Amino acid sequence: MGRFDSVIIRYGGEIGIKADWTRRAYERRLLANIRKSLKHHGVPCEGIIRKYGRFYLKTSSAEEAASAVSRVFGVSSVSAALETTSKLEDIVANSLELAGSGLKRGDRFAVRCRRTGEQAYSSVDVCREVGQRILDGFPELNLKVNLKCPDFELGVEVRDDRAFLYSDIVKGVGGMPLGTQPKLAGLLSGGLDSAVACWLVMKRGCPVVPIYFDNTPFTDERTTQRALDTAKVLFNWATGFSTRVYVVPHGANLEEFRRKCPRRLVCLLCKRMMYRIAERIADMEHAEGIVTGEAIGEQASQTLRNLRVLDSAAEKYPVHRPLLGFDKAETEQIARKIGTYDVAIRGAKGCSAVSSSPRTAAKLGEVEQAEKKLNIEALIEKSLNSLKKISL
Amino acid sequence: MGRFDSVIIRYGGEIGIKADWTRRAYERRLLANIRKSLKHHGVPCEGIIRKYGRFYLKTSSAEEAASAVSRVFGVSSVSAALETTSKLEDIVANSLELAGSGLKRGDRFAVRCRRTGEQAYSSVDVCREVGQRILDGFPELNLKVNLKCPDFELGVEVRDDRAFLYSDIVKGVGGMPLGTQPKLAGLLSGGLDSAVACWLVMKRGCPVVPIYFDNTPFTDERTTQRALDTAKVLFNWATGFSTRVYVVPHGANLEEFRRKCPRRLVCLLCKRMMYRIAERIADMEHAEGIVTGEAIGEQASQTLRNLRVLDSAAEKYPVHRPLLGFDKAETEQIARKIGTYDVAIRGAKGCSAVSSSPRTAAKLGEVEQAEKKLNIEALIEKSLNSLKKISL
Numbered sequence: 001m002g003r004f005d006s007v008i009i010r011y012g013g014e015i016g017i018k019a020d021w022t023r024r025a026y027e028r029r030l031l032a033n034i035r036k037s038l039k040h041h042g043v044p045c046e047g048i049i050r051k052y053g054r055f056y057l058k059t060s061s062a063e064e065a066a067s068a069v070s071r072v073f074g075v076s077s078v079s080a081a082l083e084t085t086s087k088l089e090d091i092v093a094n095s096l097e098l099a100g101s102g103l104k105r106g107d108r109f110a111v112r113c114r115r116t117g118e119q120a121y122s123s124v125d126v127c128r129e130v131g132q133r134i135l136d137g138f139p140e141l142n143l144k145v146n147l148k149c150p151d152f153e154l155g156v157e158v159r160d161d162r163a164f165l166y167s168d169i170v171k172g173v174g175g176m177p178l179g180t181q182p183k184l185a186g187l188l189s190g191g192l193d194s195a196v197a198c199w200l201v202m203k204r205g206c207p208v209v210p211i212y213f214d215n216t217p218f219t220d221e222r223t224t225q226r227a228l229d230t231a232k233v234l235f236n237w238a239t240g241f242s243t244r245v246y247v248v249p250h251g252a253n254l255e256e257f258r259r260k261c262p263r264r265l266v267c268l269l270c271k272r273m274m275y276r277i278a279e280r281i282a283d284m285e286h287a288e289g290i291v292t293g294e295a296i297g298e299q300a301s302q303t304l305r306n307l308r309v310l311d312s313a314a315e316k317y318p319v320h321r322p323l324l325g326f327d328k329a330e331t332e333q334i335a336r337k338i339g340t341y342d343v344a345i346r347g348a349k350g351c352s353a354v355s356s357s358p359r360t361a362a363k364l365g366e367v368e369q370a371e372k373k374l375n376i377e378a379l380i381e382k383s384l385n386s387l388k389k390i391s392l
Numbered sequence: 393m394g395r396f397d398s399v400i401i402r403y404g405g406e407i408g409i410k411a412d413w414t415r416r417a418y419e420r421r422l423l424a425n426i427r428k429s430l431k432h433h434g435v436p437c438e439g440i441i442r443k444y445g446r447f448y449l450k451t452s453s454a455e456e457a458a459s460a461v462s463r464v465f466g467v468s469s470v471s472a473a474l475e476t477t478s479k480l481e482d483i484v485a486n487s488l489e490l491a492g493s494g495l496k497r498g499d500r501f502a503v504r505c506r507r508t509g510e511q512a513y514s515s516v517d518v519c520r521e522v523g524q525r526i527l528d529g530f531p532e533l534n535l536k537v538n539l540k541c542p543d544f545e546l547g548v549e550v551r552d553d554r555a556f557l558y559s560d561i562v563k564g565v566g567g568m569p570l571g572t573q574p575k576l577a578g579l580l581s582g583g584l585d586s587a588v589a590c591w592l593v594m595k596r597g598c599p600v601v602p603i604y605f606d607n608t609p610f611t612d613e614r615t616t617q618r619a620l621d622t623a624k625v626l627f628n629w630a631t632g633f634s635t636r637v638y639v640v641p642h643g644a645n646l647e648e649f650r651r652k653c654p655r656r657l658v659c660l661l662c663k664r665m666m667y668r669i670a671e672r673i674a675d676m677e678h679a680e681g682i683v684t685g686e687a688i689g690e691q692a693s694q695t696l697r698n699l700r701v702l703d704s705a706a707e708k709y710p711v712h713r714p715l716l717g718f719d720k721a722e723t724e725q726i727a728r729k730i731g732t733y734d735v736a737i738r739g740a741k742g743c744s745a746v747s748s749s750p751r752t753a754a755k756l757g758e759v760e761q762a763e764k765k766l767n768i769e770a771l772i773e774k775s776l777n778s779l780k781k782i783s784l
Contacts, residue, residue, distance in 0.1 A: 325592025
């Protein structure tokens with residue numbers, strides 16, 4: 001299919017139903033993100049035009065472009081395409097060529113046409129004419145028309161004086177263009193859940209500032225490296241956006257908790273501290289909330305009662321938990337799709353500060369009581385003073 | 393397959409990895425929920441035994457039972473099965489019968505065996521013997537063994553002195569047994585999103601107390617009925633649990649907001665009020681949080697900035713938003729699966745109190761300023777005094 005010279009980029013119904021002003025802003029953002037992605041992947045782009053809820057991209061590397069663009073948030077599907085004039089004879093001639101290189105003996109095929117602008121023919125005329133000419137043109141292939149369940153589909157999009165022919169539709173990643181929402185501070189452990197949670201809010205338009213809490217000596221260097229590598233994979237989905245990661249030393253905090261507080265509460269105290277420090281970083285980064293990978297009941301600290309205890313530690317920002325309703329298997333499936341799975345399952349030292357019998361239904365009162373033995377504010381300040389900002 | 397007399401019930405890996413005490417509690421709850429579901433569907437059950445991470449159900453209506461049980465939260469898959477002794481000749485004879493009623497000419501087939509207990513044969517012995525006897529027994533069908541991609545699979549589970557034979561695995565709904573987590577108060581509008589959000593937390597074990605805010609005169613009776621019908625569908629997933637719905641008169645509150653506050657803030661004020669009233673109902677119901685159908689950026693009130701403004705209205709409980717990272721199309725897909733879609737898309741009056749140009753990035757300050765013109769506490773009390781509890 002070396003003859004493709006264009007890509008049809010379709011974007012979501014959710015963008016289409018926005019109010020005019022919002023829709024235009026979203027389209028501009030989407031277009032900018034598409035351009036950045038093409039540049040990042042070294043795919044040449046000779047121009048992009050917007051027409052009737054589509055982008056039409058001109059490029060000498062249509063298949064590579066289609067593949068890159070399909071991974072831009074907000075894109076619902078793409079097709080490598082061949083551009084012609086909207087003259088019916090041009091459409092027919094080029095359709096025959098496309099069909100010739102794609103059809104196999106005995107195939108059932110369909111021609112679909114969508115049309116905008118003023119032409120002397122209707123969409124049905126196009127389907128009928130192209131379909132008949134394909135039947136006539138390849139008698140040796142013993143083809144049959146089948147609109148319901150074809151082996152080969154030829155699509156024709158007529159736009160005013162131009163037409164775009166394609167034979168394949170690649171599903172896009174969906175969602176909203178990255179950057180149409182403000183930033184979120186993401187708690188990123190390097191495990192499966194947190195990366196998927198960050199990716200899901202990115203998919204809905206929010207750039208994520210990952211924060212990794214370094215629990216050394218309760219974890220080790222491999223754990224840190226795994227988190228940074230996970231962040232790298234996430235940033236592959238955010239071409240052109242900041243690649244800054246915060247690494248917060250958290251081991252000393254854990255040591256305090258273990259020394260002064262009931263061991264069964266350590267995980268909750270740890271997480272409450274993470275929320276508090278994340279709020280400070282959200283302030284610095286002008287983020288509008290925190291995102292975490294918690295799923296109801298997945299771990300002891302994630303029972304509904306414990307989530308309530310955790311939530312109360314975030315005073316200024318909402319804690320967003322996109323995985324709340326996910327089964328582990330569902331999270332794993334997304335992790336595989338987005339490329340974080342292989343990194344997340346890599347060997348790394350699990351946190352050894354975890355209690356063997358953590359509280360599964362803590363009361364806020366007992367946790368606050370335990371925290372009274374700590375100088376929370378001083379611990380936060382100390383952590384913030386020694387945090388590292390890394391650009392990946 | 394009328395000869396099936398049992399159902400193999402498999403439950404999730406997530407339950408299996410819980411600590412002993414928790415796992416046993418979850419299994420007990422799952423078993424109780426399965427029994428309630430069978431009773432509700434009028435499916436006879438002559439006994440259930442638990443063995444090695446499975447439930448084996450004895451019943452004269454195996455297919456009906458399998459279908460009902462596959463919809464119980466926590467069940468990962470089910471198979472209608474035929475029970476025999478674990479004597480190899482019994483397994484072979486019954487396998488031949490099962491195979492005979494399921495195999496078609498030219499089929500590729502596979503035999504799989506899992507075994508626990510002390511037997512004189514290995515799992516491989518079972519596969520080899522049964523496979524060979526099937527080949528020998530149906531020469532006219534021209535069968536082939538194909539372990540990788542079979543048309544027909546015969547499963548054998550040997551458990552001590554019993555064996556269970558099956559030829560089909562039905563995927564279960566997954567999740568955690570309902571009731572293993574505390575209750576949540578669910579804001580249920582009758583539209584697509586809120587029902588799916590409630591279902592997702594139910595899937596993770598939380599019973600939901602639906603709360604419908606009746607915006608009459610800005611909506612009408614059809615809107616209320618649609619919400620109640622949606623709740624009914626949700627309760628089909630919660631056999632044996634409470635079917636209580638709260639209906640809160642909310643129109644008078646909206647009138648106040650429209651009279652005294654900027655029209656562009658009405659949706660935010662409305663939702664903040666819903667959160668506050670839901671917190672009171674959560675108190676009455678001993679729920680541990682609120683669940684809503686908000687998805688980032690889906691509506692003007694659901695931008696990240698506005699979610700932050702909303703969040704601050706809930707003072708006592710977390711607001712859980714399982715749809716945060718979902719595209720509308722993904723939510724619709726789940727709605728179809730769980731049966732709420734057809735109800736949700738039914739004609740109903742959309743709320744006419746909505747502004748044509750709502751604030752998409754409100755500041756908490758301006759909203760709090762607007763609320764100063766209202767007697768929030770009095771409005772809450774008035775709503776609570778006239779709320780209706782309905783058992784569906």
